[in-house]
Amino acid sequence: MKITILCVGKVKEKFYRDAIAEYSKRLSRYCKLEITEVSDEKTSEQATQTEIDIVKNKEGERLLKNIKDDAYVFCLAIDGKQLDSVELSQKMDKLMTGGKSHLVFVIGGSLGLSDDVLKCADYKLSFSKMTFPHQLMRVILLEQIYRSFRISNNEPYHK
Template identity: 50%
Template sequence: MNIDIICVGKIKEKYLLDGINEYKKRLLPYCKLRIIEAIEQKAPETLSEKEKVQVLEREGRDILQKLNPSSYIITLCIEGQPLSSEEMAKKLSDLMIDGRSHVTFIIGGSLGLSPEVKARADLSLSFSKLTFPHQLMRLILIEQIYRWFKIIHGEPYHK
């Protein structure tokens, strides 16, 4: 299976990069994983509502340009559907059985995702009602993808 993670911005923190690289290495037997970084727009706290919309639109355009048209799109949104690790593993397994060999996860920037990106999603997924920094969310998502594959293959890890 091919998995893309489209995310806004670059990660500079070594501890996050170390964790991401560890899980990327662990995922090698299960899938081909690509991380695609969209350009993060400057979004200071003092933005007006109009400026926030403009930032989301610019980030959204960049994200949409990076999508593989045949991919199953999963956006990570606080208002998305909450699924357990086992339910998400079943979802991935079902996609593979249905011949969907390409899945793209999308992580927005500090302001979230544009309505256009959300509208493109085949599934909107919520990891929690809590808000996470988008850089940390990348590590959390990659760990969960690894967990989902371990569950799919009946291998110990997910307990």
């Protein structure tokens, strides 16, 4: 099983990088994990909707170049479906046993994902109606993927 975390921007804060490294290490016994970062676009605080759309489209083009045709694509989107940890584990299990060997989780930049990226999603996943920094979302996503593998292998994990 290969899992790709495809995201916009680099993680600057050491504490986030440390957490990402820890969950990457834990996940190595369950899957081949790849984290692919594409560069983000600079955006002014007073950007117009047109400027926002241009930024999202540029970032989206970079993301789309990294999505393989045979991958099952989860786009993290605030309007996506919310699952609990067991449901996510079951969803991943079903995909893996159904023949999907590559899952891609896409995390947008600070402005979110372009319409073109959202259209390529096989599944739109939401972790909350709240907004999280995209660097923190990477940590939360990795933790939930790790938890999913623990659940599907009937291994203990704190609740």
